[in-house]
Amino acid sequence: MNRPSTLYLLITAILITLIVASWFDAAWRREQRQPELEQMRQLVRQLELTDLALVTEARYIRHLSQTDLFAPFQDHPLALEHFPSGSLIQPPQR
DSSP states (O other): OOSHHHHHHHHHHHHHHHHHHHHHHHHHHHHHTHHHHHHHHHHHHHHTOOSOOOOSSOHHHHOGGGOOTTGGGSSOTTOOOSSGGGGTSOOOOO
16 A cells, blocks of 8 residues: 555545445435325425525525516616625526
């Protein structure tokens, strides 16, 4: 274990093992939660829920498909962004 490459390979092997173990754990947990997920799917169908809320801050970021174009500029067009999540969403390409 004198060479740095040996340590690197050991750490890489451990990390790959942990990643693979997390995939198996995720598959096992999904199988365990299947009845709960099916119940949630039925609730979504019954309530006719729409888009996923990405963030809870600003109304123009919550549901991108239902936003109006002037909502980010409520104060004035040169106003600074009030919410940090507004910088994560790119403007539509036209």
